[in-house]
Amino acid sequence: MSRPALLSALACSALIASGGAFAKPENTKKQLDFELRSGSYHCEHGHRIDVQRSPREQGTMQIAWQGKRYNLARDPSTSGLPRYEDRSHGLVWIDLPWKGVLLDGRTNKPLANECRTV
Numbered sequence: 001m002s003r004p005a006l007l008s009a010l011a012c013s014a015l016i017a018s019g020g021a022f023a024k025p026e027n028t029k030k031q032l033d034f035e036l037r038s039g040s041y042h043c044e045h046g047h048r049i050d051v052q053r054s055p056r057e058q059g060t061m062q063i064a065w066q067g068k069r070y071n072l073a074r075d076p077s078t079s080g081l082p083r084y085e086d087r088s089h090g091l092v093w094i095d096l097p098w099k100g101v102l103l104d105g106r107t108n109k110p111l112a113n114e115c116r117t118v
Helices: 003-017
Strands: 039-042 048-053 060-065 068-074 083-086 091-095 100-104 110-117
Touching: 048 100, 060 091, 068 091
Parallel strands: none
Antiparallel strands: 039 048, 039 110, 048 060, 060 068, 068 083, 083 091, 091 100, 100 110
């Protein structure tokens, strides 16, 4: 099994096991760290998200979604996958090397799925 396929299987297992939500771990677990890109992500249903990562401020990122900018901070996940959240606006970005997913942080339902860089 290739590395991306294995990571995808692990991510799906974690999502199913958590009931569809990534909750905060009670104890600190190893968080995965990927080299992730800034730029435009094109998603299903014509959605687009612009991602800007700051090399100086690791653990934070900014996204542009539906004409507004949001600041997201890394939030530990039980699976260890990169998870960024803007609690005040209820947005969660799950980051993987091959795609991203934007979730409604209150309902954990996808707002933009299968987001990939061009």
